[in-house]
Amino acid sequence: MAATTRVAAAVATAEIAGRLATPRRDMSGAIAHVILIASVVVLAFPLYYAFVISTQTLDEVTSLPPKLVPSTNMLQNYADAWARAKMGRLLLNSAIVALAVAVGKIAISLLSAFAIVYFNFRGKQAVFWMIFITLMLPVPVRIVSTYQVVSVLGWVDTYWGLTVPLLASATGTFLFRQYYQTIPDALAEAAQLDGAGPLRFLWSFLLPLSKANIAALFVILFVYGWNDYLWPLIVTNSPEMRTAVIGIDSLIPRTSQLPEWNVAMAAAMMVLLPPVVVIVVMQRWFVKGLIETEK
Amino acid sequence: MKRTVFPNRWLPYALVAPQLAVTIAFFFWPAFDSLRLSLYRASPFGDRLIFIGLGNFQRLLSDPAYFRSVATSFIFSALVTVLGLAVALLLAALANAKIRGLAVYRTLLLWPYGIAPAIAGVIWLFVFHPSFGVLPYLLSFVTTYQFNWFLKGWVALVLIVVAAIWKQFGYNLAFYLAGLQAIPGSVLEAASVDGAGPIRRFFAITFPLLSPVTFFLFTLNMTFSFFETFGLVHAVTQGGPGDSTSILVFRAWKDGFEGLQLGYSAAQSVILMLLVVALTAAQFRFAEKRVTY
Numbered sequence: 001m002a003a004t005t006r007v008a009a010a011v012a013t014a015e016i017a018g019r020l021a022t023p024r025r026d027m028s029g030a031i032a033h034v035i036l037i038a039s040v041v042v043l044a045f046p047l048y049y050a051f052v053i054s055t056q057t058l059d060e061v062t063s064l065p066p067k068l069v070p071s072t073n074m075l076q077n078y079a080d081a082w083a084r085a086k087m088g089r090l091l092l093n094s095a096i097v098a099l100a101v102a103v104g105k106i107a108i109s110l111l112s113a114f115a116i117v118y119f120n121f122r123g124k125q126a127v128f129w130m131i132f133i134t135l136m137l138p139v140p141v142r143i144v145s146t147y148q149v150v151s152v153l154g155w156v157d158t159y160w161g162l163t164v165p166l167l168a169s170a171t172g173t174f175l176f177r178q179y180y181q182t183i184p185d186a187l188a189e190a191a192q193l194d195g196a197g198p199l200r201f202l203w204s205f206l207l208p209l210s211k212a213n214i215a216a217l218f219v220i221l222f223v224y225g226w227n228d229y230l231w232p233l234i235v236t237n238s239p240e241m242r243t244a245v246i247g248i249d250s251l252i253p254r255t256s257q258l259p260e261w262n263v264a265m266a267a268a269m270m271v272l273l274p275p276v277v278v279i280v281v282m283q284r285w286f287v288k289g290l291i292e293t294e295k
Numbered sequence: 296m297k298r299t300v301f302p303n304r305w306l307p308y309a310l311v312a313p314q315l316a317v318t319i320a321f322f323f324w325p326a327f328d329s330l331r332l333s334l335y336r337a338s339p340f341g342d343r344l345i346f347i348g349l350g351n352f353q354r355l356l357s358d359p360a361y362f363r364s365v366a367t368s369f370i371f372s373a374l375v376t377v378l379g380l381a382v383a384l385l386l387a388a389l390a391n392a393k394i395r396g397l398a399v400y401r402t403l404l405l406w407p408y409g410i411a412p413a414i415a416g417v418i419w420l421f422v423f424h425p426s427f428g429v430l431p432y433l434l435s436f437v438t439t440y441q442f443n444w445f446l447k448g449w450v451a452l453v454l455i456v457v458a459a460i461w462k463q464f465g466y467n468l469a470f471y472l473a474g475l476q477a478i479p480g481s482v483l484e485a486a487s488v489d490g491a492g493p494i495r496r497f498f499a500i501t502f503p504l505l506s507p508v509t510f511f512l513f514t515l516n517m518t519f520s521f522f523e524t525f526g527l528v529h530a531v532t533q534g535g536p537g538d539s540t541s542i543l544v545f546r547a548w549k550d551g552f553e554g555l556q557l558g559y560s561a562a563q564s565v566i567l568m569l570l571v572v573a574l575t576a577a578q579f580r581f582a583e584k585r586v587t588y
Contacts (some may be wrong), residue, residue, distance in 0.1 A: 032390040039386060040403040043465050047407075049429065050418045056494060066429045108313040114309035120300050127311050134322050138542045140522045141567040144551040144560045145325035145332060153320075168321035173314060177363060188301075198301040228412035228524025230544070244409045249530060252417055255445065261421055268414050275409035283402055290466070291511070 008047055054078070054265035061262050073262065080260075081251060081267040089240060090247040091270065093162075094226050098275075100163040101225035102218050109172030109217075110210070114202050116173075117180040118188065134170045140230055147234050161235045162243070166225065171293045172217055177211050178292075180206065216289030219282045223275045244271040326568070332561035344558070351562035360538060361546070361563075368543040371456060372520040379467055380512055381458045384505070387471035388497060397472065404465035412462060413526030418533050419458035423450070444532070446538025451532045455540055458531070459524055467512055474508035475501070514578060543567060 006184070053061055055074040060067050081087060115121070116128055139146065146165055147156075157159030161280040191201045232243045239247070255258045279286050308430065333351055335344040355361050373555050407415070422430050434442055444450035458467035478501060502509075525544045528534060533548065538563040541549070551560025 029365055029394050032392040032394050035386050035390040036400045039465075039468060040400065043404065043407055043461070046415075046418050046422055046461060049422060062427055065426070066427065068429070108317065109312040112314040115307040118301055119303065119307035119310075121304075124307075127315060130323070131311075131318055134318055137326065137571055138518070138522045139566050140525060140547075141571060142322075142325040142329050143548060144557050144564060145328035146321055147552075148328065149324055157557060163570055164317060165321040166316045167314075170318075186582040190480075192301075198303060198306060201301070206537060224408055227409075227413075227526075227528065229411065229413050230548065234548075235527070245526065246530075247412050248417075252420075252530070259427065261424075261427065264397060264417065265421070268417050272410045272414045275411070276406050277409075278404060279409040280406055283405060283483040286405065286408075287401075287469075290515075293507065 020209065035138045050265045050268060053261055054269050056262050058258070058260060058262060062259055071222055074266075077262045077266040078270070079271065080263045081248075084263070085248050085251050085267055086239065087244070087247075087270055089273075090242060090244040093159075093241065093247075094244040094271075096159055097190050097228075097232070098222045098225035100159065101166050102221035104163060105167050105172050106217055107170075107178055107220055108167060109170075110202075110207075110214075112171045113176035113180055114198075116177055117169070118198065118201075131170045131173055134168055135174065138169075139166065143230065143234060147204065150235055156235055157237050159241075162232055162241070163225075165235075166231060172180065172221075175213055175217060175292050176210065179210060183209065212285065212288065213292070215285040216292055217283060218289075219278055219286040220289040220293055222278055224276045301504055328510075329561045329564045329568070332479040332558050333565045334558070336558040336578075337555065347558070351558050352566075354559065355566070356563055360541075364540060364541050364543050364546045367539070367541060368521065371452065371459075371524070371540075372517055373544055374456045375459045375463070375520040376513060378456070379463050379516055380509065383464060383512075384471050384509070385469035387468055387475055388501060390472065391475040397476075400472075403470050407462050407465045411526060412459065413525050413530035415462045416455065416458045416527040416531035419454055419461065423454045444536075446536060448536055451536060452538050455524070455527050455531060457521055458527055462537070463516055463519060467516070469504065470508055470512055474505050478504050502587045510581075517574070 004023075035053050049068070052068055052070050054077055056067065056071040056077075057073045060071055061074075112127075112131060116124065150156055150161045150165060154257075155164070188201060191205055196204070213280060227245060228243075229245050233246050237245075248264070248271055251260075251264045251267045253261060253264060308530050328461060332344075334348060336347050336351065337343075338345055422428050423442070423444055425431050425441070431442050434440075441447075441448050442455050477505060482500060482504075485495055486500055491499060513549065521542075522544060524542065528542055528545045529548075530539055532540040534545050538546075543563065544567070547563040550556050550563065554560075
């Protein structure tokens with residue numbers, strides 16, 4: 001008797017819980033959407049605001065209350081920004097640096113990781129540690145001395161100076177080494193039986209298998225190369241060699257200047273677009289890259 | 296270790312040569328040169344170096360401005376990291392439900408990562424602009440206090456903290472959401488049946504299970520706020536007003552490249568290196584103890 005009551009009570013509780021649970025689950029879904037939409041909107045607002053400013057006239061920019069809708073002066077502002085900051089050259093420089101850093105680092109780290117995983121050679125341990133200790137110290141902690149090395153090489157104000165010093169880091173090597181170690185030994189054995197030499201194996205087997213890792217590294221490095229600020233600031237003197245992130249500094253109105261924020265924001269929009277597009281388009285690899293390079 | 300190795304005497308050396316060359320030229324040489332330079336100062340005309348032993352370090356450690364920079368750096372990084380992660384985790388926990396469209400949200404959250412810190416700073420500079428910005432305008436209805444970051448150090452600090460968090464926030468949230476999705480619902484249900492309330496469940500189960508994500512994001516945000524925010528400071532506040540936003544990397548750059556005190560700047564680099572090594576070591580100790588995988 002007691003047992004039946006207990007079972008009935010349990011069923012009743014379960015029923016009540018079930019009835020309550022359904023609407024609650026719907027509620028939590030709705031709450032989730034509200035929170036996520038709010039986050040997305042708050043995150044997007046500054047960008048929207050910057051875009052709106054970049055379409056306004058000087059009068060509209062300086063009027064209060066601030067106007068939060070796009071206006072008609074967009075083309076004029078973008079043309080002004082383009083001409084005044086020599087945006088064509090700046091964006092070209094940024095593209096060269098970002099691509100050279102990405103491609104260069106992928107190339108040298110593919111090769112060194114291949115050597116470390118697939119060969120035994122004298123001094124391998126030393127080489128391994130020399131490369132991996134670079135993970136410890138980022139460029140900003142050795143700026144003065146790195147600049148001196150570049151100036152001894154005569155690389156100040158050149159693309160070499162802008163790109164090669166940024167290659168001295170082991171993130172890529174680490175990533176490829178980790179990946180190669182997961183590839184079964186049988187693959188290399190089979191390639192050797194077929195008479196493929198090491199370079200053939202690298203080119204025809206490892207490279208195609210590494211596509212996803214290469215894409216992941218590419219997104220991270222492209223964004224890094226495009227957005228890096230400290231190093232190009234130090235290593236370039238002439239306006240022609242500046243990259244876009246530092247080159248638009250002259251357009252930002254300081255206290256005593258005409259507050260042409262519309263032109264400054266037009267320039268900012270042009271500079272931020274390429275890396276943002278790369279991230280959105282290559283999103284899957286971007287997430288992979290973020291996780292793999294930080295491991 | 297691989298058992299299949301290619302027998303070749305010279306090829307491996309050729310393969311590691313490019314990376315090794317770059318590493319030696321732009322990592323080891325500069326790192327050791329920083330150590331050497333930190334023991335010298337430039338002569339008044341800048342034409343030769345004078346050995347002064349630990350003079351630069353003595354000067355640094357007796358300079359209140361340097362300690363202000365140390366404090367600014369730590370406060371800035373702590374605010375960016377802790378605030379950014381705490382809010383992201385809170386929102387992610389509240390938004391943790393099986394819903395449609397998560398992939399779309401992820402895209403809409405991740406894009407700010409692509410914006411350079413300096414550009415993020417310029418955008419926020421205008422949002423905070425004392426004369427035309429929307430934020431001081433809105434605040435003027437609430438208070439007569441002047442939120443002028445040109446004049447007030449703490450407002451300038453808030454400005455760069457907000458700009459830095461803005462850039463990082465979306466992917467902090469995206470990673471926490473992904474982490475939460477990976478926690479099996481049955482675990483939380485079991486706790487629920489045992490009578491654990493939502494707050495108890497969060498601290499007893501969700502938070503520990505998320506510790507790898509937190510650790511990953513913590514490292515990423517600390518590195519970012521310490522080293523990659525130079526552009527933000529340089530483009531927006533120039534370390535000011537006064538030296539209220541002079542983070543360590545900015546001071547090292549300013550003393551080295553504007554003040555042309557190479558030895559003094561190199562000494563700051565050496566201290567930064569020691570700091571990074573110490574932080575990395577602490578991080579790994581912490582990871583071993585606290586992170587549950």
